[in-house]
Amino acid sequence: MAIKMPELPEVQTVVNGLKPMIIGKKIIRIKPIWHKVLENFNESIFENNPQAHEIIDVTRRAKFIILHFTGKILAIHLRMTGKLFVTKKNNIPIHCTVVVFFESGERLVFEDTRKFGRMYLYTDFLNIDSRHGIEPLDEVFTETWLIEGLKNRKRNIKSLLLDQSFISGLGNIYVDESLWYAGIHPFSKSNMIPLQNIINLREGIILILQKAINSRGTTIIDFTFLNGQSGNYSKELKVFGKNKKPCDKCSDIIFKTRVAGRGTYVCASCQEIFV
DNA sequence: CCATGAACCTGGTCGC
DNA sequence: TGCGACCAGGTTCATG
Numbered sequence: 001m002a003i004k005m006p007e008l009p010e011v012q013t014v015v016n017g018l019k020p021m022i023i024g025k026k027i028i029r030i031k032p033i034w035h036k037v038l039e040n041f042n043e044s045i046f047e048n049n050p051q052a053h054e055i056i057d058v059t060r061r062a063k064f065i066i067l068h069f070t071g072k073i074l075a076i077h078l079r080m081t082g083k084l085f086v087t088k089k090n091n092i093p094i095h096c097t098v099v100v101f102f103e104s105g106e107r108l109v110f111e112d113t114r115k116f117g118r119m120y121l122y123t124d125f126l127n128i129d130s131r132h133g134i135e136p137l138d139e140v141f142t143e144t145w146l147i148e149g150l151k152n153r154k155r156n157i158k159s160l161l162l163d164q165s166f167i168s169g170l171g172n173i174y175v176d177e178s179l180w181y182a183g184i185h186p187f188s189k190s191n192m193i194p195l196q197n198i199i200n201l202r203e204g205i206i207l208i209l210q211k212a213i214n215s216r217g218t219t220i221i222d223f224t225f226l227n228g229q230s231g232n233y234s235k236e237l238k239v240f241g242k243n244k245k246p247c248d249k250c251s252d253i254i255f256k257t258r259v260a261g262r263g264t265y266v267c268a269s270c271q272e273i274f275v
Numbered sequence: 276c277c278a279t280g281a282a283c284c285t286g287g288t289c290g291c
Numbered sequence: 292t293g294c295g296a297c298c299a300g301g302t303t304c305a306t307g
Contacts, residue, residue, distance in 0.1 A: 079301050113284080159278080
């Protein structure tokens with residue numbers, strides 16, 4: 001039931017799991033436990049108005065989980081350690097930052113050890129949509145789009161791929177995995193990467209994300225979620241977290257370094273530096 | 276435009 | 292066993 005880890009596949013997994021559980025339910029109250037969790041609204045908006053707060057859809061945009069009402073959306077960002085689960089129990093677990101109460105008696109609990117996660121209320125989906133870049137699993141994420149995008153910037157490639165206003169949904173794990181797939185060293189500059197590597201990068205991003213979604217993400221805690229199934233993609237990782245281990249392709253030793261302020265895993269034999 | 280580092284938080288791990 | 296240093300899959304903001 002509780003899910004951890006928030007890149008695109010994990011957020012999509014949460015959305016897929018949440019959908020059948022909360023669509024059609026009406027919110028009667030939102031109770032913040034951590035005072036900063038509601039970023040841009042007050043819980044009083046949700047008091048005494050369940051008819052206006054029936055959840056009509058649950059979707060994902062970038063790394064946001066979005067609950068749709070008529071004329072309103074509630075956007076949830078898990079950040080580093082956020083987890084969501086639906087329960088009928090009335091205890092408030094440790095590290096819970098907010099509880100959403102449904103008319104049915106069930107609750108949506110937001111657990112978040114580091115307290116970075118937030119909820120946002122908007123009247124318009126465009127508000128979130130316009131601040132984020134292309135969805136990598138959307139058909140408009142074409143070779144041409146990526147070629148142009150990389151050419152038009154002179155940026156460290158890892159930093160660019162992590163930039164949510166460029167491509168939305170990628171995080172530290174899947175960027176490292178995608179760069180390894182495409183044979184691109186994370187030290188590379190976006191405008192210096194050869195055509196074939198860019199084509200491979202796009203292919204890698206799509207394949208890896210799709211496979212990770214099919215595996216229900218890299219990590220999921222708590223087996224009671226999604227009928228007891230758990231995330232499996234950690235078994236498929238090729239470089240991330242593989243410090244001092246042999247590379248799958250060439251058996252050279254993978255090492256850990258730091259790029260764009262993030263821990264970064266590289267096979268120096270398979271991944272070429274383009275600068 | 277781009278890179279870097281700090282800030283927001285808590286807990287796990289590693290070395291001594 | 293204890294303790295400090297460092298790290299963590301995210302994002303934003305200030306600074307050079």
